[in-house]
Amino acid sequence: MSLIVQKYGGTSVGTPERIRAVARRVARYKSLGHQIVVVVSAMSGETNRLIGLAKEIMAEPDPRELDVMVSTGEQVTIGMTTLALIDLGIKAKSYTGSQVKILTDDAHTKARILKIDHHNIQEDLDQGYVVVVAGFQGVDEQGNITTLGRGGSDTTGVALAAALKADECQIYTDVDGIYTTDPRVVPEAKKLDSITFEEMLEMASLGSKVLQIRSVEFAGKYKVKLRVLSSFEEEGDGTLITFEEKNNMEDPIISGIAFNRDEAKVSILGVPDKPGIAYQILGPIADANIDVDMIIQNVGAVGTTDFTFTVNRIDLSKALGILNEKVKGHVGAREVNGNDKIAKVSIVGVGMRSHVGVASQMFRTLSEEGINIDMISTSEIKISVLIDEKYLELAVRALHKAFGLDA
Amino acid sequence: MSLIVQKYGGTSVGTPERIRAVARRVARYKSLGHQIVVVVSAMSGETNRLIGLAKEIMAEPDPRELDVMVSTGEQVTIGMTTLALIDLGIKAKSYTGSQVKILTDDAHTKARILKIDHHNIQEDLDQGYVVVVAGFQGVDEQGNITTLGRGGSDTTGVALAAALKADECQIYTDVDGIYTTDPRVVPEAKKLDSITFEEMLEMASLGSKVLQIRSVEFAGKYKVKLRVLSSFEEEGDGTLITFEEKNNMEDPIISGIAFNRDEAKVSILGVPDKPGIAYQILGPIADANIDVDMIIQNVGAVGTTDFTFTVNRIDLSKALGILNEKVKGHVGAREVNGNDKIAKVSIVGVGMRSHVGVASQMFRTLSEEGINIDMISTSEIKISVLIDEKYLELAVRALHKAFGLDA
Numbered sequence: 179m180s181l182i183v184q185k186y187g188g189t190s191v192g193t194p195e196r197i198r199a200v201a202r203r204v205a206r207y208k209s210l211g212h213q214i215v216v217v218v219s220a221m222s223g224e225t226n227r228l229i230g231l232a233k234e235i236m237a238e239p240d241p242r243e244l245d246v247m248v249s250t251g252e253q254v255t256i257g258m259t260t261l262a263l264i265d266l267g268i269k270a271k272s273y274t275g276s277q278v279k280i281l282t283d284d285a286h287t288k289a290r291i292l293k294i295d296h297h298n299i300q301e302d303l304d305q306g307y308v309v310v311v312a313g314f315q316g317v318d319e320q321g322n323i324t325t326l327g328r329g330g331s332d333t334t335g336v337a338l339a340a341a342l343k344a345d346e347c348q349i350y351t352d353v354d355g356i357y358t359t360d361p362r363v364v365p366e367a368k369k370l371d372s373i374t375f376e377e378m379l380e381m382a383s384l385g386s387k388v389l390q391i392r393s394v395e396f397a398g399k400y401k402v403k404l405r406v407l408s409s410f411e412e413e414g415d416g417t418l419i420t421f422e423e424k425n426n427m428e429d430p431i432i433s434g435i436a437f438n439r440d441e442a443k444v445s446i447l448g449v450p451d452k453p454g455i456a457y458q459i460l461g462p463i464a465d466a467n468i469d470v471d472m473i474i475q476n477v478g479a480v481g482t483t484d485f486t487f488t489v490n491r492i493d494l495s496k497a498l499g500i501l502n503e504k505v506k507g508h509v510g511a512r513e514v515n516g517n518d519k520i521a522k523v524s525i526v527g528v529g530m531r532s533h534v535g536v537a538s539q540m541f542r543t544l545s546e547e548g549i550n551i552d553m554i555s556t557s558e559i560k561i562s563v564l565i566d567e568k569y570l571e572l573a574v575r576a577l578h579k580a581f582g583l584d585a
Numbered sequence: 586m587s588l589i590v591q592k593y594g595g596t597s598v599g600t601p602e603r604i605r606a607v608a609r610r611v612a613r614y615k616s617l618g619h620q621i622v623v624v625v626s627a628m629s630g631e632t633n634r635l636i637g638l639a640k641e642i643m644a645e646p647d648p649r650e651l652d653v654m655v656s657t658g659e660q661v662t663i664g665m666t667t668l669a670l671i672d673l674g675i676k677a678k679s680y681t682g683s684q685v686k687i688l689t690d691d692a693h694t695k696a697r698i699l700k701i702d703h704h705n706i707q708e709d710l711d712q713g714y715v716v717v718v719a720g721f722q723g724v725d726e727q728g729n730i731t732t733l734g735r736g737g738s739d740t741t742g743v744a745l746a747a748a749l750k751a752d753e754c755q756i757y758t759d760v761d762g763i764y765t766t767d768p769r770v771v772p773e774a775k776k777l778d779s780i781t782f783e784e785m786l787e788m789a790s791l792g793s794k795v796l797q798i799r800s801v802e803f804a805g806k807y808k809v810k811l812r813v814l815s816s817f818e819e820e821g822d823g824t825l826i827t828f829e830e831k832n833n834m835e836d837p838i839i840s841g842i843a844f845n846r847d848e849a850k851v852s853i854l855g856v857p858d859k860p861g862i863a864y865q866i867l868g869p870i871a872d873a874n875i876d877v878d879m880i881i882q883n884v885g886a887v888g889t890t891d892f893t894f895t896v897n898r899i900d901l902s903k904a905l906g907i908l909n910e911k912v913k914g915h916v917g918a919r920e921v922n923g924n925d926k927i928a929k930v931s932i933v934g935v936g937m938r939s940h941v942g943v944a945s946q947m948f949r950t951l952s953e954e955g956i957n958i959d960m961i962s963t964s965e966i967k968i969s970v971l972i973d974e975k976y977l978e979l980a981v982r983a984l985h986k987a988f989g990l991d992a
Contacts, residue, residue, distance in 0.1 A: 194641040228661065234601040235668040243671070246679050247664035250657035254635065257654035261642040264650070272653050276683070277728055321684055 180345040185335030188222035190409035201262035220251025241286030252312035275315035282316035289324035294341040332393035340400035354408035355417035358583040359435035431529035432581040442494040448512025521570040524562040587752040592742030595629035597816035608669035627658025648693035659719035682722035689723035696731035701748035739800035747807035761815035762824035765990040766842035773991040838936035849901040855919025928977040931969040
């Protein structure tokens with residue numbers, strides 16, 4: 179007998195029929211003798227509907243009251259899911275975040291879980307109940323309803339699995355696992371049976387939006403065994419996210435190719451090369467709440483330097499405005515320019531730690547396809563390059579093949 | 586400075602625009618220096634939508650889980666109402682039933698309030714907050730979410746007013762007060778400035794559906810000053826519901842004319858007149874959960890009796906079926922028949938206690954209009970008659986005039 183936490187996202191509980199399908203799956207696991215905790219999101223579209231209602235009243239809704247409203251989305255789903263289980267003759271009981279209780283800090287709309295009181299749930303499990311918990315929500319020390327921010331239901335699932343010392347936390351979504359890259363770009367992309375937490379972190383932050391990055395960090399911290407599966411398929415073991423280092427010689431060096439089309443590049447050229455220049459450029463950008471991803475600084479003409487960074491595309495014109503108005507004259511730069519026709523491609527794999535030549539193979543592959551590299555940034559287990567957007571699919575396919583992922 | 590509880594029903598908070606209107610009204614009261622607690626229902630239609638979702642999953646939803654779902658309706662409205670107040674620059678804070686906490690028994694979908702912990706609310710009021718509370722819901726001793734049943738938001742308002750020792754509980758609805766009768770039937774109907782609790786109880790149970798009967802009983806028990814007003818009009822003092830007996834000679838004997846088209850008449854004729862016959866007839870009806878309103882028993886032919894009662898129209902065929910199958914043969918009755926083309930008209934007024942001749946004036950008025958009376962039942966402050974449905978409007982108009990309510 180295992181204790182399994184199963185988390186179902188918005189599309190998995192998007193209609194009454196889908197909710198009944200979830201109940202049937204839970205029933206199957208239950209019939210195998212497992213104890214099951216189900217964590218559900220709001221029905222797809224419901225959170226946006228509630229935010230829309232709030233914004234009809236107040237353009238920038240008070241966060242405490244927004245949480246009161248938005249948290250009802252999951253509350254409706256726990257009721258429906260529990261009804262579907264009871265309708266199958268299964269003992270089941272729902273819990274809101276505050277009923278559990280999932281104690282968070284008071285940072286409304288982006289609260290962090292501090293502690294989970296799992297005793298009532300454990301008691302219900304021991305009495306044979308399936309317990310259905312509202313994802314994405316908690317309660318602060320004063321009893322105010324909080325939400326964990328978008329995608330927070332994954333975090334709820336992992337945190338409950340950690341508190342209950344569950345054998346596995348299964349994240350059900352609309353894909354059947356983690357792939358070597360996006361199958362829509364590379365039809366030869368393969369589902370991975372397993373991936374390490376570190377790789378998953380790099381894949382997630384690079385745009386493979388299967389799991390929320392915070393929930394992966396959380397799982398790593400508490401050593402929760404995480405599995406990604408499809409709620410739309412009856413069979414399949416999904417992808418297991420592991421803590422073990424791969425040390426099998428046969429394992430591939432690279433686990434996957436991630437990419438991202440949401441960034442834009444900003445350059446400020448001919449800046450006098452003085453200490454503190456990076457701060458003078460990025461300080462005003464940060465003050466405007468613009469997130470910066472890649473940053474590089476190159477030596478330019480004598481005594482000057484060229485500074486380039488990437489931002490989210492929707493922030494490009496704002497960033498250019500700030501640089502032109504507040505920075506360019508101040509630091510004595512020659513030119514400011516931006517480009518949103520770029521894409522980022524990354525190869526990810528713990529194997530590259532112990533393999534020299536991974537970077538050079540990546541660069542050679544791109545060069546053989548005639549693809550120019552704009553920027554490079556590296557970490558221990560990934561290498562990212564910025565290229566012209568129009569070559570994105572070509573680059574991903576070529577790298578997928580070159581690193582043996584097609585096999 | 587007064588402490589006022591204002592309760593707004595579903596149509597009063599039916600749209601974001603209506604909610605903003607509620608906030609403006611609250612702001613006006615607040616600017617006069619009053620402390621305000623606002624109790625809101627779900628937006629009109631929302632409760633039915635949620636019940637519909639539950640029934641899509643399970644034909645007869647588990648009551649605990651139904652309450653989890655349905656209670657979200659009011660939770661959304663407290664968020665929106667509080668946002669609207671904050672948007673007007675007013676300090677405001679929302680409370681769900683369990684945050685208050687409004688402790689109830691565990692009779693899901695029809696729970697009764699046991700105790701209200703008003704200390705947090707009082708503290709917020711003293712700090713200048715407008716407090717917005719979800720109507721219709723509470724929490725039981727075990728922390729399960731409960732609902733008070735349809736119309737329970739009125740009860741929440743009155744119970745909060747009692748707990749906080751409020752100066753007045755204002756019930757906002759889509760009518761501007763209690764009328765002598767339905768103005769759609771009698772254009773001369775007048776709004777009453779005040780009405781006694783006992784009269785209100787008779788009016789409410791007789792089909793003037795402005796206030797929920799339970800909330801009126803509750804107000805009477807705790808001596809809460811209740812006022813019915815329209816949320817759709819800027820001005821007006823509505824109708825105050827008082828505890829004082831009217832003892833002014835000038836006060837009218839009759840306060841209003843109530844009527845009801847929802848009943849049907851059931852007769853079982855030629856029953857041998859023996860002890861226990863009423864129970865043998867009504868027992869099986871009660872067992873089938875059919876509510877009975879008026880009951881009369883008349884002596885018929887020698888040694889037999891005729892028994893007649895009224896039920897809700899939707900229960901007529903069920904009641905006839907039970908009488909024909911389980912009762913008629915058993916008690917040896919001659920005939921069973923039903924009639925749903927009937928209506929009940931009642932005159933209500935505490936004044937009739939001390940005035941003889943009220944009944945005879947009622948019967949004479951109806952007789953002068955050629956209206957036959959089918960059944961009569963009386964209480965201390967009301968007289969009800971059952972007549973042919975087609976004469977309903979005529980009867981109401983004639984009685985309204987005869988008792989001087991047109992004046």
